[in-house]
Amino acid sequence: MRSPYEELGLAFGDATVPYLYGTGCTPALAEAIADRLGDADAILFVADDGVRGHADAVAAGLRRRVRVEPVTVEAAERHKTLPTVHHLLETAVARGLTRRSAVVAMGGGTVGNIAGLAAALLFRGTRLVHLPTTPVAAFDATVSLKQGVNLSAGKNLAGTYFVPALIACDLAWLSTVPRHDLLTGLAEMVKNVLVAAPGLESRLVPALEDPGAALPSLLEIGVAAKAPFVAADPRERGGALIFEYGHTAGHAIEFVSGGEIHHGEAVAWGMLIAAEVARRRHGLAADDVAAHHRLVARLDLPDAAARLGGLDRAAIRAALAADNKRGYGPCAPGEVLMVLLDTVGRALPGPPGGPPLVPVPVEAVMEAFETVALNALEAV
Ligand SMILES: NC(=O)c1ccc[n+]([C@@H]2O[C@H](COP(=O)([O-])OP(=O)(O)OC[C@H]3O[C@@H](n4cnc5c(N)ncnc54)[C@H](O)[C@@H]3O)[C@@H](O)[C@H]2O)c1
Known part of the structure; x- marks a missing residue:
């Protein structure tokens, strides 16, 4: 049977x-x-x-x-x-x-x-x-x-x-799970595909059309994208840290909103902020930035300007400064460690032999935050 x-x-x-x-x-x-x-x-x-x-x-x-x-x-x-x-x-x-x-x-x-x-x-x-x-x-x-x-x-x-x-x-x-939460909850899946498995985008996009009907497929995509990395690095000290993508700004947004902005939604915005930082500082290609917007646009994230715009900037700076990736690599005062993409599917390397984390001035994250809060979603 x-x-x-x-x-x-x-x-x-x-x-x-x-x-x-x-x-x-x-x-x-x-x-x-x-x-x-x-x-x-x-x-x-x-x-x-x-x-x-x-x-x-x-x-x-x-x-x-x-x-x-x-x-x-x-x-x-x-x-x-x-x-x-x-x-x-x-x-x-x-x-x-x-x-x-x-x-x-x-x-x-x-x-x-x-x-x-x-x-x-x-x-x-x-x-x-x-x-x-x-x-x-x-x-x-x-x-x-x-x-x-x-x-x-x-x-x-x-x-x-x-x-x-x-x-x-x-x-x-x-x-x-309410439809909005179901869709924003899939931000982690978008993240896994953007950082680790761009080849799975063709399976993810149709699944995002009707996620309620595609749950088994979404589970298989999520596991397929992430599992090889956690198998090799179960304590996330090296390669598996790429799954922190979008979580530096994302955690700060979620924390400062008091949980009002849910985890998936915050991570989605965090990925757009990371893409903006990488575009400005490391020349992330326009096509790669567009891939972020194309996927995040499917997650039901209206009204970034109002929701992000209302957050206390000093509190965001403080939360960035307390990010839990501190100490994984060299990072000067006033900087925060981030996963940034070199291209979709490949993270920028960190220091030789270290995890794929790049130090970024907190102020550069804040500038990208403002851009995303005001403009990014209008461009979708
Ligand atoms: N350990 C990790 O690797 C890891 C990875 C991603 C996220 N997280 C953590 O997970 C948390 C976010 O989790 P989440 O997005 O699942 O949200 P959540 O656990 O905060 O739940 C959100 C809301 O959904 C409700 N809910 C849960 N299941 C439901 C269901 N089936 N039907 C209706 N309502 C339901 C909950 O009661 C809650 O009100 C954050 O704290 C984040 O840091 C941890």
Whole structure:
């Protein structure tokens, strides 16, 4: 009999993590999770408060096989903090989890990052199962080992790399993501194609036309673009840092907006800003800049002038100065390290033997920010 879900093996260095995915296969996935956790004595089931219906269905399936301890987390950047992780750890211990237990994280990238860090810390490492429910989480965040939370100075400043035991996604869970969020969430896919796999643009563009109907294909494109890099560099110290493309300005925008501008939207703008910086400082070709606009135009990002224009510039400068790539390479005061493209599909090299990160004056990023805020989207 044909399996109700497909299975990919994601390589992270020496580890291979199964990624089960299908559409309308929640009961079968719940069985598979219980099977693969084998001897687990309990599950801390951390659910995003935006996916209660989907989470109830999974938890009901799991409960037939194993004790489930549910806990809900509000998926908001302001809760992506160490106190929330601490709350999860205290809850896990208070409810009797042991080293044989597992943490299941169901939701978008925010809850995945919070619960992922809690799993890494609980008893110095507890089995982690990711159940992604947004495009960012399903097609990008879980195809990385990064678990992290924000500090008061900026995004993702505290965290670790942790290998999950399993990733499973019923793509039907993504059907409740509002269309705007679905499209902007695909910015990470656009990023993966622009930095690593321009050959996949011909598959990505038709998928962006009707993303709801193309989710399996989008998942395969996301994994195909990113997986070879994370396989070779699972801790993102070298080549895999290219997936930080768009994230320097993007993180600053997302952070300063207080999460009001969602991650995908911020990364999309961050890529346009990076392209503008590369055009001005490193001669990125007009065709390559146009490729950014062509793809980002498909993501439903109206009104850049109003949304970016309202952000506090001093706060953006401060967030850029606290960017979490600091220290990866030489960077003078007043500069920030960025992934910039030499051409679509190839990043500018960093210093010899170092990661592909280029120091850029914060003021040059701000100038590009203003251009994107005022002009770039009008030109699309
Ligand atoms: N670890 C990594 O490598 C990595 C990569 C990319 C992004 N991230 C992080 O992921 C976060 C962004 O994640 P996101 O874009 O998934 O957003 P999110 O997790 O912040 O969720 C956005 C909103 O969607 C809701 N939601 C989630 N699933 C839903 C569903 N199926 N139906 C309806 N609503 C749903 C949530 O409740 C929330 O209100 C950021 O904090 C970012 O830093 C991490």
